[in-house]
Amino acid sequence: MKYDFDEFVDRTGTHGMKWERTEALFGEKDLLPLWVADMDFRGPAPVIEALARRAELGLYGYTHRPDSLLEAFGAWMEKRHQWKIESDWICWSPGVIPALTAAIQTFTEPGDRVIIQPPVYPPFFKVVTENGRELVTNPLMQRDGRYEIDFEDLEAKFRTTGAKLLILCSPHNPVGRVWTRDELERLEAICAAYGALIVSDEIHADLVYAPHRHIPLAALSERAASRTILCHSPSKTFNMAGLQAAYIVIPDKGLRTAFNKTMAKGHHTMSNTFSIVGSESAYREGGEWLEQCLAYIEANIDYAIGYMENYIPQIKVTKPEGTYLLWLDCRGLGLSTTDLKLLLLRKAKVALNDGLSFGPEGEGFHRLNAACRRATLEEGLKRIRDAVYS
Numbered sequence: 001m002k003y004d005f006d007e008f009v010d011r012t013g014t015h016g017m018k019w020e021r022t023e024a025l026f027g028e029k030d031l032l033p034l035w036v037a038d039m040d041f042r043g044p045a046p047v048i049e050a051l052a053r054r055a056e057l058g059l060y061g062y063t064h065r066p067d068s069l070l071e072a073f074g075a076w077m078e079k080r081h082q083w084k085i086e087s088d089w090i091c092w093s094p095g096v097i098p099a100l101t102a103a104i105q106t107f108t109e110p111g112d113r114v115i116i117q118p119p120v121y122p123p124f125f126k127v128v129t130e131n132g133r134e135l136v137t138n139p140l141m142q143r144d145g146r147y148e149i150d151f152e153d154l155e156a157k158f159r160t161t162g163a164k165l166l167i168l169c170s171p172h173n174p175v176g177r178v179w180t181r182d183e184l185e186r187l188e189a190i191c192a193a194y195g196a197l198i199v200s201d202e203i204h205a206d207l208v209y210a211p212h213r214h215i216p217l218a219a220l221s222e223r224a225a226s227r228t229i230l231c232h233s234p235s236k237t238f239n240m241a242g243l244q245a246a247y248i249v250i251p252d253k254g255l256r257t258a259f260n261k262t263m264a265k266g267h268h269t270m271s272n273t274f275s276i277v278g279s280e281s282a283y284r285e286g287g288e289w290l291e292q293c294l295a296y297i298e299a300n301i302d303y304a305i306g307y308m309e310n311y312i313p314q315i316k317v318t319k320p321e322g323t324y325l326l327w328l329d330c331r332g333l334g335l336s337t338t339d340l341k342l343l344l345l346r347k348a349k350v351a352l353n354d355g356l357s358f359g360p361e362g363e364g365f366h367r368l369n370a371a372c373r374r375a376t377l378e379e380g381l382k383r384i385r386d387a388v389y390s
């Protein structure tokens with residue numbers, strides 16, 4: 001079927017964070033929300049129908065995860081990412097962040113060092129520090145607007161800090177890189193040389209634009225599989241973060257048993273009934289919707305980049321290879337961090353994610369979510385342009 005991503009969906013009264021919490025979180029009225037990674041689109045029709053059928057039953061008791069769900073997820077991984085997985089490699093978590101936390105608690109001790117690669121998704125900092133582990137950063141390098149991994153620094157950080165674990169963001173939020181096979185192999189080789197495990201957050205894996213191709217880290221080799229905790233989820237792909245489900249693929253039996261023990265200790269063993277129904281129908285029947293959705297978002301991205309080039313050239317944007325996030329380099333506006341924030345919030349009335357929340361490397365940047373109706377995007381960009389020139 002043909003989906004209409006220009007459809008206006010009124011989310012008033014749904015408790016959706018993006019539209020209902022913006023004023024409270026940003027402290028300003030009448031903001032256009034272009035921040036949190038949540039799409040403004042209705043999901044795939046088969047998912048909506050499956051959830052409605054399940055809701056109609058009126059019985060929402062304890063629900064187990066059926067084999068059919070694991071088969072659907074496995075088939076999705078094989079078809080979409082050419083990676084064949086075994087059903088018993090799949091562990092469960094109510095979200096990727098709880099899984100990152102569990103991995104840190106399981107595979108490191110208090111005081112151990114954990115490496116992350118900023119600018120990066122803000123909770124990566126918190127899951128390390130709030131668990132009493134020490135944060136070590138291997139900042140990405142920018143070359144002609146494109147971010148790359150600083151392998152020399154990564155090797156030096158392992159050598160000098162004895163870090164035990166690296167949290168990889170693949171594809172990378174917020175910079176939109178889809179790491180190549182060569183980059184992943186180099187990274188994995190360094191981790192292997194220092195005996196470190198890799199928690200690979202691949203929540204954006206299904207949101208990639210041709211010719212780029214996502215490669216699951218654990219699919220690289222047997223050695224990579226033996227040291228990877230891979231976090232996947234339908235929440236970004238199908239816009240169902242509120243259903244709270246993530247699928248954590250851990251090919252190594254020892255690592256898997258230890259991870260599951262931590263989850264069981266926290267009594268995170270049951271799944272939300274609707275997350276099971278929603279995930280299975282999305283993985284089985286959501287592909288058609290996703291293809292159309294990605295085409296719509298990519299056109300939005302191209303539109304936004306063209307708009308910036310034509311009307312606000314002081315703001316630079318490199319086309320993301322994956323994710324629906326635009327990492328706006330606003331340094332050309334020549335404003336202080338505070339003045340830039342005030343310009344966007346008070347004058348333009350747009351709510352974006354402040355680059356500084358992704359680490360000090362994000363200073364002067366803001367993140368814009370392009371997974372919205374074209375009309376919303378046009379309005380947001382116009383507001384920014386008017387504010388810059390007023």
Ligand SMILES: Cc1ncc(COP(=O)(O)O)c(C=O)c1O
Nearest residue numbers: 037095096097098121173201203
């Ligand atoms: C890289 C990354 N990891 C994890 C999450 C959130 O995962 P969850 O809601 O499953 O905890 C997000 C959400 O934006 C994200 O961008």
